[in-house]
Amino acid sequence: MPSINVPLISIALADPTRFGILRSISSCEMISSHALCEMFGVTPATVSHHLQQLRLASLVVSSRDGRWRRHKVNREVLGAYVSALSKLALVHTEAHEDSASV
Structure with a gap:
């Protein structure tokens, strides 16, 4: 599993x-960036800003295709993030069960 920055990913996904x-x-x-602009009704600059934040969190990988950039999800990082959150939930559940039995 890749090394991930859980707080950075969480901040990126909070928007x-x-x-x-x-x-x-x-x-x-x-x-493509163009398709995202049309889907969300925002300017290319706005989409670019959001994609930059997702790339900084390693959630998205981008490549140039002529005039537009094309983007795909980094599923390995996303999977590691989900796994980290699952472990956090498990630790919280176990701690809650331990304190209830005291």
């Missing part, structure tokens, strides 16, 4: 538009 962009990207193999 509703950014979360929606990630969800849209994850629903297909690859998607």
Whole structure:
């Protein structure tokens, strides 16, 4: 599993538009910046900003395709993030059960 920055990913996903962009990207193999602009009704600069934050969190990988960039989800990082959150929930559940039995 890759090394991930859970707080950075959490911050990146806290923005509703950014979360929606990630969800849209994850629903297909690859998607262009232009398509994301049309889907979300925002400017290229706004999409670019959100994608930069998702790339900094290693959630999205981008490549140039002519005039537009194409983006795909880094599923390995996303999977590691989900796993880290699952472990956190498990630790919380176990701690709660231990304190209830005292």
